[in-house]
Amino acid sequence: MLFRKANSFMGALKASRSRATCLKGLNASWLRLRTNHSSPFSDLSDPEIPLPVLSSRSRGVRPPSCDSGIASPLPSDSFKYLTWHELEEHDVQGNQIRCPRVREGPSEEERFFRGEHHTLCARKKLTENEKWEQRLQENWENCVSLNLSYQDLGDLYQVENCKRILRRLIRVERLWLVDNSLTDLSAICLPRCKELKLSRNHFTSFKQLPKLPAIQHLSLDENNIETLHGLCALRHTPLESLVLQRNPCEFHDNYRQLVFSNLPNLKMLDGILKLPEDCPPPETNFMSKICTIL
Structure with a gap:
C-alpha cells in the first residue's frame, strides 16, 4: 500500500516537472522570437509594462462612445x-x-x-x-485664378456668401465653381473671366449664367439645361470651347448645328472640334422656296 502511494507521488512529481520544463522552453523561445523580430519599440506591448494614460481633460477629448468606439470630438474639431x-x-x-x-x-x-x-x-x-x-x-479683388469648388453650398446663407465673393472677383481670369448646388448667377458679372467651370450644378437655362464678356472656355456639363434658348447671349463673346454634355438639351435634333449657328466663334463643342456637318445648310431666299413648292 505504501509502495503504491510512493510510486503515484513520484509520477505526479515527474509530470509537474515536465510541464514546468515545457513552459520554460516556450517562454525562452518566445523571448528569442521577440528579440529577433520585434522593433525596439515593441516592448510597449508587454502587459507587464504600464502604458501612460492621457487625461481627457488635458487633451480636450471626450471618452470613447459606446456605439462608435472612437474618441469624439478630436482636438481639431473646434476649428x-x-x-x-x-x-x-x-x-x-x-x-x-x-x-x-x-x-x-x-x-x-x-x-x-x-x-x-x-x-x-x-x-x-x-x-x-x-x-x-x-x-x-x-482681397478677392486681386484674385486671378481661383477654385471655389465643392464648397457644400446647400443652405441659402451659404449661397449668398458665395455670391458676395463672386461680386468682388473683378480681375479673375480662371474660375472653378464645380458641384456647388448653384442655380442662378445672372446678377453676377465676371468682366475678365476667360475660363469658367460650372459643372455639376443646378442650372436650368443659359439665362441663369453670369455675364461673361471675355469668356473663351465654358463648362456646363452635368446640369439640367433643357433648351438652347438664351444661348445667343454668348454670341458676341470670344467663346471658343463649350461643354454641354449630360444636359437634356444634348438630345435635341440638330443639336450641334444649332449650337454652332448661335455661336459663330465656337471651335469646339463637348471636346470635339467643329466638323463640316456641324455647319448649318445655307439659307435659301423666300422666292426659291416658293418655286420649290410650285
Whole structure:
C-alpha cells in the first residue's frame, strides 16, 4: 500500500516537472522570437509594462462612445467651421490661396442643438472694424485664378456668401465653381473671366449664367439645361470651347448645328472640334422656296 502511494507521488512529481520544463522552453523561445523580430519599440506591448494614460481633460477629448468606439470630438474639431482668415496670427490673403474654403459654419444656435458645444468657443463675435479688416484680408479683388469648388453650398446663407465673393472677383481670369448646388448667377458679372467651370450644378437655362464678356472656355456639363434658348447671349463673346454634355438639351435634333449657328466663334463643342456637318445648310431666299413648292 505504501509502495503504491510512493510510486503515484513520484509520477505526479515527474509530470509537474515536465510541464514546468515545457513552459520554460516556450517562454525562452518566445523571448528569442521577440528579440529577433520585434522593433525596439515593441516592448510597449508587454502587459507587464504600464502604458501612460492621457487625461481627457488635458487633451480636450471626450471618452470613447459606446456605439462608435472612437474618441469624439478630436482636438481639431473646434476649428472645423473656421475659414482661414478667422485664424489668429497670420497674414495670408485670399489671392494667395488657390483653393480657399469660403463656406461659413452654421450659427451658434444650430451648433448648440447639434450638440457641438466644443465649437462655440472657437468663434468670437467680431466688431465692425474687425469685420472690415477681414474683408480686406480676403482681397478677392486681386484674385486671378481661383477654385471655389465643392464648397457644400446647400443652405441659402451659404449661397449668398458665395455670391458676395463672386461680386468682388473683378480681375479673375480662371474660375472653378464645380458641384456647388448653384442655380442662378445672372446678377453676377465676371468682366475678365476667360475660363469658367460650372459643372455639376443646378442650372436650368443659359439665362441663369453670369455675364461673361471675355469668356473663351465654358463648362456646363452635368446640369439640367433643357433648351438652347438664351444661348445667343454668348454670341458676341470670344467663346471658343463649350461643354454641354449630360444636359437634356444634348438630345435635341440638330443639336450641334444649332449650337454652332448661335455661336459663330465656337471651335469646339463637348471636346470635339467643329466638323463640316456641324455647319448649318445655307439659307435659301423666300422666292426659291416658293418655286420649290410650285
